[in-house]
């Protein structure tokens with residue numbers, strides 16, 4: 079694992095190790111939209127975990143920066159990328175064609191969990207301070223429609239998933255095998271994706287998705303922001319990060335996370 083860190087540092091030069099680094103100390107100091115802060119409060123998230131404290135400000139900075147986040151299971155990696163995702167997409171549906179964010183996970187159950195976290199976070203976003211209107215998925219307001227989520231995982235009917243894609247989701251949460259199938263068989267276009275997350279990346283590799291992930295990588299626009307989150311960083315993953323990420327910030331929290 080230590081060697082892996084060195085490989086990224088050597089080739090990417092500017093990658094930093096943020097060991098236990100404390101960024102903004104609270105969600106309130108991160109410049110988040112009031113709807114997002116309200117969501118976090120309502121769900122009982124009072125203070126960011128260490129991986130969230132470092133990742134969220136980095137991911138929201140301009141220009142966008144790639145990031146490798148390494149922290150143990152249960153350290154709060156989902157919100158570390160989901161909060162910036164919802165903020166970057168302004169919590170609303172865009173009528174332009176094509177998904178703007180893509181999250182890849184190794185299993186259907188994990189994809190369902192992440193979908194739930196994302197929907198809860200974006201719930202009630204209406205662009206007005208303090209407002210939280212409940213589940214407004216699909217509703218319209220003067221600020222536009224609710225963010226649309228598409229789940230592309232094995233075990234679902236292909237027809238159903240084709241319909242999901244024609245609904246023009248803003249965020250696609252997918253397992254690699256099924257996503258690649260839709261790309262190849264149904265010409266699913268990923269050219270408008272700006273924000274890509276490889277979550278549970280060590281497990282994505284353990285489960286043999288490396289080839290599929292490389293295929294998917296080749297179909298993404300080069301101007302994207304790319305994130306990789308993992309509990310461990312074996313060499314195969316470091317090589318993948320070198321190929322798929324640009325000068326990533328390495329946020330590594332070991333025992334103290």
Ligand code: ADP
Pocket residue numbers: 122123124125126127130149150151152153154155156157
């Ligand atoms: P990981 O992906 O690192 O394994 P998760 O994102 O699944 O971790 O989060 C683990 C648990 O911690 C979840 O139950 C989640 O709701 C909770 N959690 C995440 N962030 C916070 C926070 N800031 N405050 C309190 N609980 C949190």
Ligand code: MG
Pocket residue numbers: 155156277278
């Ligand atoms: Mg996780």
